[in-house]
Amino acid sequence: MNKKLTVAVIVLLAMLNNFQAPAQSQTLAQDSAQPQAQEINMLFMGNSFTFRHDLPELVKQVFEEGQRGLTMHVEKVVYGGQDLFRHHDLYRSDTMVRLNSITVAEVEQRIDHISSLIEMETAPDFFTAYWKKAGLKPMKWAKLKGILTNARKKQRALIKRIEAHKRVKWDYLVLQSWRDVGSNVDAGYAEYAQKWARIAEQEGIKVILYITAPHAQNAAPVTAPLNPEKTEMEMKTIHQLVDRINPYAVVPVAIGIKKVQQNGTDLRFRYVNDMHPNQTSAFLASNMFYAAFFKKSTEGFMYNTVVETNPKGKGKGKDPDGDDAQVVFDDDTKILLQKAAHDAVVEFYSGSDK
Secondary structure (H helix, E strand, O other): OOHHHHHHHHHHHHHHHHHHHHHHHHHHHHHHHOOOOEEEEEEEEEOHHHHHHHHHHHHHHHHHHHOOOEEEEEEEEEOOOOOHHHHHHOOOOHHHHOOOOOOHHHHHHHHHHHHHHHHOOOOOHHHHHHHHHHOOOOOOHHHHHHHHHHHHHHHHHHHHHHHOOOOOOOOEEEEEOOOOOOOOOOOHHHHHHHHHHHHHHHOOOEEEEEEOOOOOOOOOOEOOOOOHHHHHHHHHHHHHHHHHHOOOEEEEHHHHHHHHHOOOEOOOOEOOOOOOEOHHHHHHHHHHHHHHHHOOOOOOOOOOEEEOOOOOOOOOOEOOOOOEOEEEOOHHHHHHHHHHHHHHHHHHHHOOOO
């Protein structure tokens, strides 16, 4: 090939490359702008503050609305009135967390452990020591026998699940607090969140801290936040915990409630006849999960409905106060709660509660 022809070919190839490059860049930009289909497996560990209103399903709903192409699989391991300590040392919920890797023999060992506890007439020393260290009032040992029996039943069901090859590799583990966040990061919720975080890390699971707020929930209109000093104390401890375990997200419900209460509000965050979070509280919490996880606001989302799952004797279709179990939030209330949810997460991560 002569020199002139070679130069011409090189110039032509360069022109073609320059012509195709913008089109290729445009295609990549379009692809990156459209989220690819993905799946998230999330396990919730807690008590009725997770079970009521089926909070995991509410989180799934808001996540899937906000993230096109996302499919969430959510499950929960809950025992009424219980905490991370009892999940860990009594009910051996690690079997559920390790569902992807645990063996049947290991589950059987957990069953033997639970059976030995059921046979005890008095509380074991570790049980008494935990409450003393945390500065909390212990639940009477005799009242735990029924829950221990239920836990053993769940473990046996888990064996059948494993044998049926229905394992799950969890991506995220939600750790719910329950009146057990004190000023000591090495006691109560904070101590056991660290233990669960180590188990999760071994399984390749990221941790989410769900910090409930029974002390901040109002059953009547307020003119100022309830128990702000307790909220501040708890958040200081949670910040210390974050420094230790680096969770994927934190859902500080008390700050979200404070955002709504700070200028006075007629909105209520618990029932009059029941100390549990009401539909408003559940809506706030589920929006906070999204804000904490994606670091984005839910303002503009269509999601606007929460249904109470336990009527507490008030009849079908009713909540514990005898009102309709289903609450559909009007636009103004929805936006107020969505904004409070995002602002609360921003406040927590800004460190202003340290």
